[in-house]
Amino acid sequence: MTSSAPAPASAPVAIPAPVTAAARAMADRALSWLHAHRALGALPPGTTEELTDPDGVYKPLGETTLAASIILRDGMAGPGQLAAAQSLMDFNWLQLRKGDLLYERQLRHTLMTDPLEMYAHFVRCGYRHADMDRLLDHRVRLRSVHSSELLPNRRLAVANAARITGLDHGEDFEALARTTWLGATPEPWAINWITAYAMTHTVFHLTDWGGRPEGLPADLTAYVRTWLPVWIDIWREVRQWDLVAELLIVGACLSEPYCRPEDWEAMAALQHEDGLMPADGDPVDEDPVRRYKEHHHTTVVTAVAGSIALARAARAR
Amino acid sequence: MSSRSAYAAAADELASRVLRALRGTEDAGGAALVTPHLDSAPGASGSPDFPDSLDSPGSLAALAAVRVIGADTFTPHVLTGAPFHASDAAAVARAFEAFPVPGHGPSAPPDERTAAWRDWATAQLLARTRGYAGNPVPATLPETRDDLTDTTDWQRWSVRMAQLAPLATPALEGPVRDAARDAALPLSRGLTRSVLRRDFPTAVRLLRWLALLRHDGIALPLEPEPVLDHIRLLGGAGPRTALDLAVAAHLLNGRTEDVRNEPSEAPA
Numbered sequence: 001m002t003s004s005a006p007a008p009a010s011a012p013v014a015i016p017a018p019v020t021a022a023a024r025a026m027a028d029r030a031l032s033w034l035h036a037h038r039a040l041g042a043l044p045p046g047t048t049e050e051l052t053d054p055d056g057v058y059k060p061l062g063e064t065t066l067a068a069s070i071i072l073r074d075g076m077a078g079p080g081q082l083a084a085a086q087s088l089m090d091f092n093w094l095q096l097r098k099g100d101l102l103y104e105r106q107l108r109h110t111l112m113t114d115p116l117e118m119y120a121h122f123v124r125c126g127y128r129h130a131d132m133d134r135l136l137d138h139r140v141r142l143r144s145v146h147s148s149e150l151l152p153n154r155r156l157a158v159a160n161a162a163r164i165t166g167l168d169h170g171e172d173f174e175a176l177a178r179t180t181w182l183g184a185t186p187e188p189w190a191i192n193w194i195t196a197y198a199m200t201h202t203v204f205h206l207t208d209w210g211g212r213p214e215g216l217p218a219d220l221t222a223y224v225r226t227w228l229p230v231w232i233d234i235w236r237e238v239r240q241w242d243l244v245a246e247l248l249i250v251g252a253c254l255s256e257p258y259c260r261p262e263d264w265e266a267m268a269a270l271q272h273e274d275g276l277m278p279a280d281g282d283p284v285d286e287d288p289v290r291r292y293k294e295h296h297h298t299t300v301v302t303a304v305a306g307s308i309a310l311a312r313a314a315r316a317r
Numbered sequence: 318m319s320s321r322s323a324y325a326a327a328a329d330e331l332a333s334r335v336l337r338a339l340r341g342t343e344d345a346g347g348a349a350l351v352t353p354h355l356d357s358a359p360g361a362s363g364s365p366d367f368p369d370s371l372d373s374p375g376s377l378a379a380l381a382a383v384r385v386i387g388a389d390t391f392t393p394h395v396l397t398g399a400p401f402h403a404s405d406a407a408a409v410a411r412a413f414e415a416f417p418v419p420g421h422g423p424s425a426p427p428d429e430r431t432a433a434w435r436d437w438a439t440a441q442l443l444a445r446t447r448g449y450a451g452n453p454v455p456a457t458l459p460e461t462r463d464d465l466t467d468t469t470d471w472q473r474w475s476v477r478m479a480q481l482a483p484l485a486t487p488a489l490e491g492p493v494r495d496a497a498r499d500a501a502l503p504l505s506r507g508l509t510r511s512v513l514r515r516d517f518p519t520a521v522r523l524l525r526w527l528a529l530l531r532h533d534g535i536a537l538p539l540e541p542e543p544v545l546d547h548i549r550l551l552g553g554a555g556p557r558t559a560l561d562l563a564v565a566a567h568l569l570n571g572r573t574e575d576v577r578n579e580p581s582e583a584p585a
Binding site (some may be wrong): 187190191226227230231233236237 | 472502505506508509510513516538540544545569
């Protein structure tokens with residue numbers, strides 16, 4: 001750096017060492033579990049683009065792909081873990097017949113957003129499907145596509161997927177942010193479980209999973225920093241670990257991260273030896289298939305949370 | 318009736334009386350409050366079993382209620398200027414004589430230090446009562462080697478401030494109010510947490526502090542008025558919560574007409 005290089009506007013805030021220790025353990029163990037159990041997340045033989053039960057296997061497959069893609073993007077894992085993440089990406093790409101299934105689904109259902117959203121996770125790591133790219137380029141120019149009536153936080157998800165895929169048509173993210181629940185900076189005591197999830201996703205997509213913290217407007221960042229400690233507290237009390245893990249991601253995505261060691265250490269302590277993160281305070285089933293079905297999402301969230309916190313800690317050094 | 322519920326019922330009875338006085342609906346507005354409260358206690362007078370009225374369980378519960386409601390007994394006087402009668406002051410003093418002031422040194426447990434602060438507040442207001450000079454309680458500050466300014470653990474801190482809500486009155490200055498002035502954010506977090514946990518009695522006590530900060534012109538991280546309405550609609554009809562709501566509404570609005578909409582009767 002030369003002496004004329006501009007100084008950063010403000011020094012990045014360090015993430016406390018106990019948080020990075022917990023984050024590393026959480027991400028490594030969660031990724032190991034996802035990799036070890038990947039066969040349980042495979043699409044049934046003969047699956048077509050019609051997907052009789054899209055939430056059954058297809059959606060979780062996308063969530064695993066998201067976690068692996070964030071770990072590869074952030075590059076904070078050790079060589080073995082990075083290889084496992086790459087292996088998961090390859091496995092899931094093959095599940096989707098190297099993108100053909102996503103292409104066929106998007107081809108048949110122009111207004112559906114899930115093929116684009118799932119494709120974006122792969123694009124983040126360099127996977128491409130030429131026909132899908134042509135199709136998406138056509139689709140993104142349709143007024144019908146832009147006028148589909150989505151919940152505002154879902155619209156942000158689609159806009160972020162389009163941005164990652166290179167189809168950004170000058171979407172006004174700031175304006176979109178204002179249409180969400182969070183954008184209204186509402187009464188923090190009038191939040192419920194499902195709205196809390198909506199809020200977390202607004203932050204995820206505006207910041208691209210912690211990759212661009214400045215994407216969350218400053219006043220919304222301040223609002224989240226003010227009330228996140230309360231929301232983590234109350235959902236920890238009722239042992240909604242899945243939501244708590246999402247709230248940890250939110251804290252790690254802020255331009256000035258909010259990562260309280262006690263919260264991270266408490267979550268790390270809940271993680272099973274094999275890497276499973278329990279979804280809530282109920283007993284964890286012994287049956288491997290039920291274990292996977294019921295706790296897969298929380299384990300994905302845990303891997304993402306750990307990776308983002310490590311990346312933010314590294315950036316602050 | 319268990320003695321615990323007898324004590325709670327007596328506190329509700331006095332809170333209802335204070336609330337009616339605050340609304341100006343007590344007989345001949347500005348009438349005595351505490352004396353009729355003690356006189357109305359079960360077995361208070363004329364009972365052959367308890368020739369000395371102080372000895373009946375009902376009277377003890379009624380006296381204990383005076384200590385529990387404490388500084389809030391003076392609320393109509395403080396907020397609306399209603400006279401506080403010398404006879405009532407004497408009755409408050411009797412309550413102090415019947416129940417000793419707990420220890421409040423630096424090593425006292427938090428509950429005792431909280432009680433000491435509440436007693437201090439009552440004694441302060443008692444000492445100001447015109448025409449009364451028999452204050453049995455030294456109105457000196459409790460030992461303040463206390464953790465009132467440390468809001469790191471805002472959850473526990475805000476619960477403690479809720480217990481100190483009788484000190485959330487414009488009539489009292491001091492270290493507790495000073496601590497609150499510097500803690501709009503921890504108070505607001507505590508309030509938000511209490512509403513989300515549906516702990517409305519705690520929520521409204523914290524709202525009193527925020528209302529006092531607003532009264533003092535301090536910026537708040539949340540709007541207190543919608544919380545007030547929310548708790549009024551959802552928070553139940555207990556007289557003590559209703560009294561806290563009335564105080565908060567008065568501090569926020571500076572008017573008493575809003576105060577009159579709250580439930581008034583103690584549960585049977």
